[in-house]
Amino acid sequence: MSDDTLLERRHRLLGAGAPLFYDRPLHLVRGEGVRVWDSDGRIYLDAYNNVPHVGHCHPHVVEALADQAGRLNLSTRYLDERILDYGEALTGTFDESLSRVSLTCTGTEASELALRIARACTGNDGVIVTDFCYHGNSAVVAGLCTAFEMPEGIDPRVRTIRVPEADDDADLAASEVEAAIASLTEAGMRPAAIFFDTIFATEGMPAVPPGYVERAVALTRAAGGLYIADEVQPGLGRTGAAMWGHQLYDAVPDLVTLGKPLGNGHPLAGVVARPALIDGFAAKAMYFNTFGGNPVSCAAGHAVLEVIERESLMENARRVGEHLRTGLAALAQRHAMIGAPRGRGFFAGVPFLADGDPARPAPAAAKAAVNGMRERGVLISRTGRHDHVLKIRPPMPFSAADADQLLAALDETLESLEQPA
Numbered sequence: 001m002s003d004d005t006l007l008e009r010r011h012r013l014l015g016a017g018a019p020l021f022y023d024r025p026l027h028l029v030r031g032e033g034v035r036v037w038d039s040d041g042r043i044y045l046d047a048y049n050n051v052p053h054v055g056h057c058h059p060h061v062v063e064a065l066a067d068q069a070g071r072l073n074l075s076t077r078y079l080d081e082r083i084l085d086y087g088e089a090l091t092g093t094f095d096e097s098l099s100r101v102s103l104t105c106t107g108t109e110a111s112e113l114a115l116r117i118a119r120a121c122t123g124n125d126g127v128i129v130t131d132f133c134y135h136g137n138s139a140v141v142a143g144l145c146t147a148f149e150m151p152e153g154i155d156p157r158v159r160t161i162r163v164p165e166a167d168d169d170a171d172l173a174a175s176e177v178e179a180a181i182a183s184l185t186e187a188g189m190r191p192a193a194i195f196f197d198t199i200f201a202t203e204g205m206p207a208v209p210p211g212y213v214e215r216a217v218a219l220t221r222a223a224g225g226l227y228i229a230d231e232v233q234p235g236l237g238r239t240g241a242a243m244w245g246h247q248l249y250d251a252v253p254d255l256v257t258l259g260k261p262l263g264n265g266h267p268l269a270g271v272v273a274r275p276a277l278i279d280g281f282a283a284k285a286m287y288f289n290t291f292g293g294n295p296v297s298c299a300a301g302h303a304v305l306e307v308i309e310r311e312s313l314m315e316n317a318r319r320v321g322e323h324l325r326t327g328l329a330a331l332a333q334r335h336a337m338i339g340a341p342r343g344r345g346f347f348a349g350v351p352f353l354a355d356g357d358p359a360r361p362a363p364a365a366a367k368a369a370v371n372g373m374r375e376r377g378v379l380i381s382r383t384g385r386h387d388h389v390l391k392i393r394p395p396m397p398f399s400a401a402d403a404d405q406l407l408a409a410l411d412e413t414l415e416s417l418e419q420p421a
Helices: 003-014 059-069 081-091 107-122 170-186 212-222 275-282 295-310 313-334 363-375 400-418
Strands: 028-032 035-038 043-046 100-104 126-130 158-161 191-197 226-230 255-258 269-273 342-344 347-351 381-383 389-392
Touching: 043 400, 059 295, 081 100, 081 269, 081 295, 100 107, 100 275, 107 191, 107 226, 107 255, 107 269, 107 275, 126 170, 158 170, 170 191, 170 212, 191 212, 212 226, 269 275, 295 313, 313 347, 313 400, 363 381, 363 389, 363 400
Parallel strands: 126 158, 126 191, 191 226, 226 255
Antiparallel strands: 028 035, 035 043, 100 269, 255 269, 342 347, 347 389, 381 389
């Protein structure tokens, strides 16, 4: 079936507003490791999709899924070793204070559950988020997502703060948190939580000044709120420096939201929290998720943790990520349209700038680069307030040779963009 026919069927069934990557949509039919194949047999290097965290169709994960699917799959209202084995392995990667887990199917569900727990346990309603963030797409969570215009609008209980850059003063930046708390107080509210994506991915991956996160969290806690760390994107060793993004800072969260890569493509997400919070919420509300934590999902999640450890994927993210950033920095020296790379490990960003000016983002050039890389067989995307930062977020087995292929394709793409029209 032709791609045009598929696109027509898709528009008729899902609506023309259902988003697709690239100006010329891509029809993928197979994946293995860090590569995917399209319907014409062309191979692409996947440098974007973090959902297949340990690689597309990893045999250990596939085997665990198939084996458990052939045995039993039910809700969590029965005794089952698999959820306990997985939950213990998962919480064992966190600070010992974070020893309870409640599993869901999506990161959106995890965000909403964490927010419900925070509000129920603090008795407060306010939420502090950054002014360009995304944490999910339910009606409740959409009310605190500032990166995209939603029909629900921003919840009146939400206050926003700016994400500072590395050379900003941490205390001065944290004063925005104080202002947000004061604004809530004026409206007769107190903060229930401050909600951070720990690598600030949607915001464009800025390197925040040392001490900023710690100061923001301390101010929120002093006002009666909790710290929710969103690990849906930076978690599971992606930064190369720690298993979880919040471990890059000296502030242990009260609640952590997980999603996307947890099941390597199988729907699996959840909230890890302090026992008092999970237990306190359970005393006030009966929370149950029909599919969250089912045996097949837990088998997949456990297999992912095993692969990360067996194949030393966090160390790979650190080592190859440094190699990638070195190459990106070298390209920035040769191509004025891009700035210095951002991010950590296997989460890298490359800002596109007009005439090399950091104050002049160039989203059209970034979009052209994403499409140009696709034509050269490399899949990436873009992010940031102005949609001008290339988003490089490959599966964790990405090698130095893979990074070199990406760098060569980006070099060619930049050269083509610099040619006169």
